[in-house]
Amino acid sequence: MSNIKNILAKLISFDTVSRHSNLALIDYVQSYLTDLGIESRLVPNQEQTKTNLYATIGPNVAGGIILSGHTDVVPVDGQDWHTDPFTLVEKDQKYFGRGSCDMKGFLAICLAAVPAMLEANLKRPIHLCFSYDEEIGCVGAVDLVAEIAVNLPPVEAVFVGEPTSMQVANLHKSVNSMLTKITGVEAHSSKLNLGVSANFAAAKLINFLSDALDEYRANPQTDLTSLEPNYSTLNIGTIHGGNATNIIPKFCEFSTDLRTVPKDDPDICVHSYKQYTQKIAAQMQAQNPICSIEVIDKAAAPGLAPEENGVAESLALQWSANQQAIAVAYGTEAGLFQKAGYSTIVCGPGSIDQAHKPNEFIEIAQLEKCAVFIEKLIQHSAN
Ligand SMILES: [Zn+2]
The missing domain is CATH 3.40.630.10 (Zn peptidases)
Structure with a gap:
């Protein structure tokens, strides 16, 4: 010893x-x-x-x-x-x-x-x-x-x-963590025609992830009772966006932690999320081409x-x-x-x-x- x-x-x-x-x-x-x-x-x-x-x-x-x-x-x-x-x-x-x-x-x-x-x-x-x-x-x-x-x-x-x-x-579950960074266009909150809200875009993306979580929760891996909970999970750990109530926010970023049970492939979730971010980015760019959404993979452990x-x-x-x-x-x-x-x-x-x-x-x-x-x-x- x-x-x-x-x-x-x-x-x-x-x-x-x-x-x-x-x-x-x-x-x-x-x-x-x-x-x-x-x-x-x-x-x-x-x-x-x-x-x-x-x-x-x-x-x-x-x-x-x-x-x-x-x-x-x-x-x-x-x-x-x-x-x-x-x-x-x-x-x-x-x-x-x-x-x-x-x-x-x-x-x-x-x-x-x-x-x-x-x-x-x-x-x-x-x-x-x-x-x-x-x-x-x-x-x-x-x-x-x-x-x-x-x-x-x-x-x-x-x-x-x-x-x-x-x-x-x-x-044990897989772990994928991602950081989503959204860039919109800043403007006075009354001048909606001039700005593009990064926070509203974030809300849409988070809603997408929330729906994915509901789907996971409804479909547990029932043969794995030793896992608690026995379904895949998603968490939005942090959100930072905007500076003031009367400013259309230019930046928003939030972190996501995805943990999947063996039957769910994390790559499928990550891929469909990234596709959805492109769709939202395109909507923002239609208002102003300088808008963007970036998804950074922080870690991925099977x-x-x-x-x-x-x-x-x-x-x-x-x-x-x-x-x-x-x-x-x-x-x-x-x-x-x-x-x-x-x-x-x-x-x-x-x-x-x-x-x-x-x-x-x-x-x-x-x-x-x-x-x-x-x-x-x-x-x-x-x-
Ligand atoms: Zn350790």
């Missing part, structure tokens, strides 16, 4: 809030692995300010297992922390610190287990895949998954160690669907001593792996109830449980 604690303390000490670089943390991981004789490869972002890392322990042959986690954490701004969020504090059988639960605890267990992996004389490899920018929409993992799909031999299963209290999750006779699920149920898989409410990188053809589940230490909150912690008992899971995974890979 002490090795896990030391590594976790080190990982927490890097402020890898998503808006910052994760390079210092990755440097540490890379030199830790190098000291153990393991080469790692980096998949950086375009600006070279952040990077994914992957490494293979054992022979580089088919049939291995991927352990996946993200290195970034959510911000601490405005949160009431009783201790320094970037210093591990042990209290009441818990480790406190930003990322302790989501999800540096899992990363620490994986890294602490590397010497045991090396001693086990693995027949099939264990691959570590650490990403950046998960918390802002599974951004980094897109390139990581694309690269490993080409560079790594086929694997048996992927385990994403997001906090599930060591239950096995085989289902959902995770239960697999028929899924290998990842059956192995994880065995090793975690669970009877059946669950659904989780949040999105993860698991959907990206599954979409790339990998058998994938989510299973990791700590409760999502403690994630993203001030005084985030992980129970030591959860880390111990996960360490047992990894031991079984090592035994499996050595046979």
